[in-house]
Amino acid sequence: MIEAVSAPSKTLTMKQLLASGVLGETKVVAGGQGVNRAVSDVSVTDRCDETIPVSADQLVVLDGSALRPNSYALDIVLRAVRDGGGAGLVVVNAPSPAGLATRRLAERFETVLVESHAPDLLAMAAAARELLLQPALHQAAMMKELLRGMARVSTVDDTLALVGRVLGRPCSLVEASGAAVAGPEHAVNPDVLGEHSVIHPQAGAGGEPGMVCPVIVVPGEPARFWLVCILSDGDEAVSGSGLDLLGVASWAVGAHLVRDRLAGERDARHRLALLNEVVGGGELPDETILAQMATFGWSAAGWVSAFHVQLSGHVDAAWVLVNTDAFSDLLHSAGLEGPLIERTDGWSGWVCLPEEPDVTSYPKMARQLRVALDELIASPETIAAHAGVGRPAQGLPGLRSSLAESRQAAALAGAGAAARGAVVRHIDELGIQRIMLGWYGSADFSRVASAFLQPLRAIDADGTLLRTLEVYLDCQSSATNAAALLGVHRNTVMNRIDRVASTLEVNLFDPEQRLALQLVVRMHKLDSNDHSRAL
Amino acid sequence: MKNLRIGVDVGGTNTDAVVVGPGGTVIAEAKAATTPDPIGGIKAAVDTVMDQVDTPEALGKAMLGTTHPANAIIRRRDLDKVGVLRLAAPSSLGVRPSAAWPEDLRRIVIGPSKIVEGGFEYDGSPIAPLDEDAVRRFGGQCAGSVAAIAVSCAFSPAATEHELRAAELLAEECGTGMAVSLSHTVGSLGLLERENATILNASLLTVAKRVVDGFRNTMAEAGLDVDSYLTQNDGTLMTVDEADRYPVLTVGSGPTNSMRGACALAGLADALVIDVGGTSTDVGILVDGFPRVSTAAVEVGGVRTNFRMPDLISMGLGGGTVVHNPARGGNGEIKVGPDSVGYDVITDAICMGGDTLTLSDISLAAGRMEGFGERSLTEGVEPATIAAAIDWVDGRIAVLCERMKASSTPLPLMAVGGGAHLVPEQIAGVSEVLWPPHHSVANAFGAAIAEAAGSVDKVYSYDASSREACLESAREEAKDAAVRAGAEEAGVRITSVAEIPMTYVPGGGCRVMVKAVGPPAE
Amino acid sequence: MRELTIDDIDDLAMGATLLGTGGGGDPYVGKLLVKQAIEDYGPAQVVTVDELPVEGLIMTTAIIGAPTVILEKIPAGTEFRSGIGALAAYLGSDPVALMPIEVGGVNTLVPIATAVEMGVPIVDADGMRRAFPQIEMTVFTLHGLKAAPMSIADEKGNMCVFEANTNQIAESLARAAVVQLGLANAISCYPMTVADVRRGGIHGSMTYCTEVGRRLSQVQRGAPGAWDELLAYTEAALVFSGKVIDIDRRTTEGFARGTVVLEHLDDSTRTLRVEIQNENLIAFEDGEAVVTVPDLLCLLDHESADPITTEGLAFGQRLDVLAMPCAPEWHRDGMFDLVGPRAFGYDIDYVDGWKGRR
Known part of the structure; x- marks a missing residue:
C-alpha cells in the first residue's frame, strides 16, 4: 500500500495558473498572500451580487466590462469569493482599475485579486479550466503508458528505464545508503528513505527535490530499496501524479527483485554445494567434480590460489547475494579473475595461473584482495571484512588445499582485525601463528575464555575496557602507544587497565597470565565475529 | 551681477x-x-x-x-472706511454685503453699500446689463465719505468686464484719488467671501x-x-x-514664510512643520516647497473669506500649557490644558520659581529642554505626573502630524517655535524630527526665497471642449499670470491643479483651479 | 405657534448641515437669508399643521441648482416669492403657510426667509427630514401626493408653471428648466392642503433639526455627556472611526458621485467605503453594506465634530461615521423603490443591522 501522506494536492496553485499565461496579461492588484492557494476549478460570472455560487478553491472569473469605476460591486464579489472559500477573483476587461477600497478588502481577506484583459472571456476561462484539469488527464495517460510498458519488461533495469521514460525524468533504484543499485547514478540523501512515499524538497544529495517510493520486496520486511526520481524545481505540477506512478512501478520492481533473488539464491546454493564437493573431496570422483565445475565456468587448471572472505557486522546472506556481482566486478578491477562463490558469511574464490607463481607475488594477491574488499565495504560503515589467501597449488587437489589454507588465514585475520578496513592475510605470512589455529578452533577454550571475561563484560557494556585491554596487549603493554592508538590520555589507559586487572583478578606483569589473557581476548573477538554472522 | x-x-x-x-x-x-x-x-x-x-x-x-x-x-486699527458695491442684482439681494461681519468691524469699515444690476451667470452671459447710472450714483454717494470702494460682481473671476467698467465709472465720478478694489483681483469663486476679502483689502x-x-x-x-x-x-x-x-x-504670509523658510534652511521641500508656541501649536505641511492650503473657509478678524491659507491644524499645547491635578501618590491621572500661562511662563512656571506646573516644567524634568529655568525646582514633581504629561504631549503631537499627512509615507518634521523642545524625537509616521538651526531668521529667509505666482479659478465646460483642452488652457493662463507677476518664464511650473465637478450641469461643467509659480526674473 | 430666535436659527443651520449628510447645499447662505429677512420683516413664526385650517393651502419653496453656482449667485429672495406667486395664481389660491420640502441642507432655511417676507407661518414638517437630490424622493410621493403643479422661477422674473404626470417627470422637467435659468433657481412644488400634509408629511422635522443642531453644538463645545445625548436623541450609532485614505470624485449623469475610503483608527486592516451621490448614501465594510439610504450617513470630524460636506472631504481627515435612522414616516410601501439603495443604482438591499448599536 502506497501511503501518499506527504503528497500534495494534484491541483495547480494560483501562482502557477497566473504564470501559465492562460489568463492573459494579468496583474495581481491585491491579496498577493493568497497566490499559493490551490485552484480546483474556474467559474465565470457577470453578476456582482453576494449570491454568486462559489465553491471551495474555485477561481471566479468576473466579466468586468460593465463595471463602473471604483465600483462597490467588486467588494461584494470579493466577499462572496472569500465566504465560499474561493481561490481568488480575476476581473476581466474592467474599464478602470479596482479602487483602493476593493484592494484593501482583498488584502484583508487574503484573497487574490487579479486584473486581466482578454478578447474572449469564455475562451480564456475554458483554457484555464483545461489547464486545471490537465494534471489529472496527464496522470491517466502516463499511468496507461506505464501499465502497458510493464507487461513487456522483465528486468529491474528495464522497468526503471520504462518509468524514467514515462515520467520524462531518470529513475533509479537505491539502497539504504543512498547509492544506486540500478538505474542512473544520482546521489540521494539517505535521510529521505523511509517507509512512505514522499516528495521531498531535498531528496538529492545536492539538495534537489525528488520523489521517493519504497520498494517492498517481502511484505512485512522493512524496505531495503527505494525508487527515486530526482526532480528539477519547475516540476511541482507533475510530481503529484508521478508519485502514484512510482508506487505502481515499485510493485513491479519489487516483484523483479524477488524473482532475481530467488534465482540468485538457487544458483548460489548450487555453487555452494559444488564448492563443498570440491573442498570435502567426498564421494564424487574428481573427474565428475571437474565436469560440474566446467558447467559453472570454473576451472582448477594450472596453479590455483584460493581466497576466503568473511564479513562481519550488519550483514546477511541476502546482502552477500546482492553484492556478489558488485564484488566480482571489484575483484576484476583489482586484477583478480576467477570464480566467486557466495557463502552465508562471505565468499570463496580462486584464481588460476598457468605457471607456478613466485613466492614474492603472494603479498600482491593479498593487496589486490584488500583493495577490492575496501572498496566493497567503504560505504556501509556497519560492515567489516577480513580475508585469507591460500598458497598456490596445482589442480583440483591444489584448489582444495589452497581453499583450506585461505579459511585458516581468514580466521587468523579475523582474530586481529582492525576497526576499519579489511584485513587480508596470506597463509604464508602467518608462520607460527598457525599454531594458534588449534586453540582458536577449540570450542572448549571458547567457553573458558567467555566465562573468564564475564566479570569484565558485566561492567563494560560498550566494550571500552575490553578494547583498551586488547590494544594495550597488542602494544606490548605500552600505555603510551595504546593511548595514541585509542586517542585517549595515557593515564586513561592506565586507569582502565588497572580496572581490568582488578576486575579479572589478573597480574599483567606476570608473562604467563599476560599470554593467557591475550589468548582469551583473541578468542573472544573471534567468537563475537561469529555471533554477528550467525543467521 | x-x-x-x-x-x-x-x-x-x-x-x-x-x-x-x-x-x-x-x-x-x-x-x-x-x-x-x-x-x-x-x-x-x-x-x-x-x-x-x-x-x-x-x-x-x-x-x-x-x-x-x-x-x-x-x-481694528488704522482701517479705512469702504464703500461696498456689488454688481449682481437682481440676484443676491437676499444677502446684503457685510451680512455676517462682527459688529465692531462693520461699524469701522463699512460705508455705503449697494447692490446694483450687473454680474454674470455661470456660463458668462450677463445676469443683467451693468446699471451704469446706479454705479455713478453710488460713486457720488461715496465721494468724500469713504477712502476706498470695494467692487464685487457675480462670477467676476470668470468674467471681469463689469468690475472693470465699474472701476472706470467710479474713477470718473470720484476722481482717481478714490482707491477702488475689484473682487476678481483678490479672491476666487464664492461671491460673499470674495466680497468680504475685497472690502478688507480696500480698508487696508x-x-x-x-x-x-x-x-x-x-x-x-x-x-x-x-x-x-x-x-x-x-x-x-x-x-x-x-x-x-x-x-x-x-x-496669511506669516505662517507661510515661517514654514517655507524653516524647511528651505533644512533643505527640505516636503515636510511637516510644527510650530509650538507658548499657548498653542500649529501643524502644517509643505508639499513641493509650498504649504498645503486649506479647503475650508478662512476667517480673518471674524470675517469669512475664501483665501487659500496654509492648512494649519491648531491645538492648545504650548510651553505655557498648565498641567492640572498633578498626581499625589503617583497614579498619573492628570489633565493637561487647555489653559496656558502663555508668555508668563518665564515667571509663573515652577522651574522659574513660580507655582504653576506647565509643560515647560515637564519638558525640563523629562530632559527634553535645557537652558531654561532651574531643573532642581522641578524635583518635587511626581515621576508619574511627568510620564503622564509626556505621554499626553507625544500622543497629541502624533495625532496632529497624522492628521496633516496626506499619505502613509513617512515625512520629516520640522519643529520650530519657543516650545519646540516639547516635540519628541520619535513620532509614528515621521521619518525624523529636525530642529532647524537658523530658525530665528526662518521667516525672513522664507520671504527671501519667495517665488512669483499666477493662478486661475474658472468654470469650464468639458463637453464644449475636451477636459484636457480645458485643463491645458487653464495651465497656460496660470503660467501667463505667473510671468506677469514677475516670474522668469523658463522657470514657471504648475504647482496645483484642482477640479470640482459641478452638479446638475449637464455640459460637464467643472470648476478648475490652477496655480503656477516660478523664481522671480533677474 | 412659536417664534424662531436667532439662536434657533444657528442651531437649525447646524442641524441642517448634519441632516444634509454631506450634501444638500451649504446652509450658511440660507442662514444669512433668514437673518436678513427677519431683520427686514420681523420674526419667523413656526406652526404645526394642527394649528392651520384643514382646507388651507400649504406651499413649499426651495433652491434648485448647482451648489457651486449658488456660491456665486446668491438668491435674491424675490425668486422664491415669484415662484410661489405664479403657482398660487395657477391654483387660484394663496398659501396659509409655507413648508420646507427637505429639512437637511440649505433648503431647511430658504422657506423660512420667504415665509417671513410673505408674512405667513412656516410649518414644522417636511417631506424628507434629510436631503435627497431628486424632487420625487419625498414621503409625499409614497402617499400619492403630486409634486406638480409646480413652478420654477429665477430672480429676473422668468418663471414657468407646469404639470407633470408623475413626480419623476416633474423632476426631469425641473432639471431641464434649471439648466436654462442659470442653475440657481427657486422651485415650488407639492402644493397641498393642510389635510394632505397632516396625512402625508413628516411632522416636527424643524424642531427635530433644531434639537439635533443644538446637541451637536454642545458636542462641539465639549459639553460633558453631549455626545451620548446626541446619539440618544437621534437613535444614532457610531459605526466607524477612520482616516480618509482615498477620495475618488467623478461626475456622471449630473451627479457628483464619489467614493471615500476610511481606514479604521484602531485596526488598519479595516476599511469603510462610503458611496456618495451628492449626499453620503451607503457605507460598505468587508464587502457588505452596513448603512444604506434612506437612513442617514453622517461624517463628522473626529476631533471637532464638525459635519464634513462632500466638498470638504480631504485626504487624511479623521472622521466619525454616524448612522442615523431616517424619519419613521419613510417606512411604508414603496420606500425601497423610491429611496432605497436600488433607487440610486446600488444592487443591494436596505440594511438596518446597525440600529440599536452605540
Missing part, C-alpha cells in the same frame, strides 16, 4: 533681515526690535544686515514679509501704502537699487505696486 536678495520679516516683537546669495546661502542676518510704525524696525534691521555685506551693489531684490495688515484687521490700502512706501524708502535711503516685493498668503511674491493695491493678500 545682482545675485543677492534681502528678506525682511516684521514680526510682533522682532524685525529680522537676512541676505541670501545664489543657491539660497545665508550671507548675513540681523535682528532689530519691531517699532509700532514698523518702518523704524525695518530700517534698523536692514542697515545692520547690510553692514555685513561686502558687495551691497549685488543686491537685486528685496522681499518683505509682514503681518502688519493682518494685525490692523485683528486689532492706507496701512499697506505706509508699509510699502516705508520699505521702498528704506531701500532707497540705504542706497540699494532693488526691485521690492511683498510675500503673499501662499508663499509667493507680489510687487510693491501690487501690494499697494492688494494688501489683503499678505494677511
